[in-house]
Amino acid sequence: MNELVKALENIMAAERVSVNETLLDQHGSDESYHKSHAPDVVVYPENTEEVSAVMKLANEHEIPVVPFGYGSSLEGSVIPYQGGITIDFANMDQILEVREDDFLVRVQPGVTRSKLDKELKRYGMFFTVDPGADATLGGMAATNASGTTSVKYGIMRDQVRELEVVLADGTITRSGSLARKSSSGYDLNGLFVGSEGTLGCFTELTLSVTGIPEYIMAARAEFETVDDAVNAVIGILQAGIPVARVELVDEVAIKQMNVYSETTYAEVPTLFLELHGNEAGLNQDVEFMKEIVEDMNSMNIEFESDTAGRNKLWEARHHAAYAFIHNHPGRQQMVTDVCVPISELAGAVKDARGAIEESGLSGGIVGHVGDGNYHILLMLDPEDAAEVEQADQVNERIVHYALARGGTCTGEHGVGTGKKKYQEEEHGNALQLMRNIKQAFDPKNILNPGKIL
Structure with a gap:
């Protein structure tokens, strides 16, 4: 190890090469529930040439290398399970x-x-x-x-x-x-x-x-059922209304958001929407959208055009995950995602809700309903093997449901380590092509080894 540190210090200033235990621990996990594992050393390059020199050294000695950004990934993508060098790009921020x-x-x-x-x-x-x-x-x-x-x-x-x-x-x-x-x-x-x-x-x-769009309008629409909410989105998209955001939040997640963000939203399936365009055009779109959601049995729809009102609405939505964490002290959050064709989304969300209820765990569902991507925010005790197993079963169920309907095991979180086991089911013999590509780019398998494939 000392020889590796010395070799890295020949590439960059010694203060940008660290084996400090606290720093190593910080680079041994992300925001996921996956088990942590520290790297052997962390380096902070300042330019491309230093990154190149680190990679040449690692390649020569077959040392694993994991690139690291902010550690906000959700499937263990940056956890260096084989140790080695973590390259933190914090100093390359220009x-x-x-x-x-x-x-x-x-x-x-x-x-x-x-x-x-x-x-x-x-x-x-x-x-x-x-x-x-x-x-x-x-x-x-x-x-x-x-x-x-x-x-x-x-x-x-x-x-x-x-x-x-x-x-x-x-x-x-x-x-x-x-x-x-x-x-x-x-x-x-x-x-x-x-x-x-x-x-x-x-x-x-x-x-x-x-x-930046000339005019922005936000809205919140409440529904009795997930089916009505999803059908409303399909109608809005088919009508060509310039919706820039459309988020589905289920009734359990709304309840957690109300406690955390001090809102008083009805605890029912809810759409959070945002439209971008010009004022005259959006005013017409708003009236059209009202008709669509009313046809889909919306219980209520409210619009926000001022910045403060929009920010409050989206702050509540963005803090949904933190709301669950805050309201479940001592527990850890599993956040997982899948993506399905929009026509399959309502069934997927209802099946996911059933999976959560059967597990006995507390969890909510939020989703980027406009593109069929949804997330489960599931709270568990990571030290309780039974709860971890229940959470894994929920994850497995929603993945298999998505894949059986032409979807994908992850819409945006990535594969990392958590979704590796579903790659063959999703990709079939195309997975071998991916392995061939990996072999061509990284024949010694030193770049983030053990991830995706």
């Missing part, structure tokens, strides 16, 4: 270029979403992917993050225009271009985005950004 005429920004991987949006406001623009957590952009690309706004603007993969990547052997390469489209060669961006650090380390990202 916004390198804003190309406002091209609606592009070039950043280092450690830039957080909030930092980027703060800078983009000066140009009247914003970054559209909102996973809820203030994650790093490198981490968001690694897990192909999405979130509340994906129904209108797309997911992380849709925003990545160009990448600078350090490969397993230390080679620095670029994929993509600044052009909006290309038919040239294989889509390497598509491979790297969502690879969870198993194919390379991102050192620069060029991302698409969007103009």
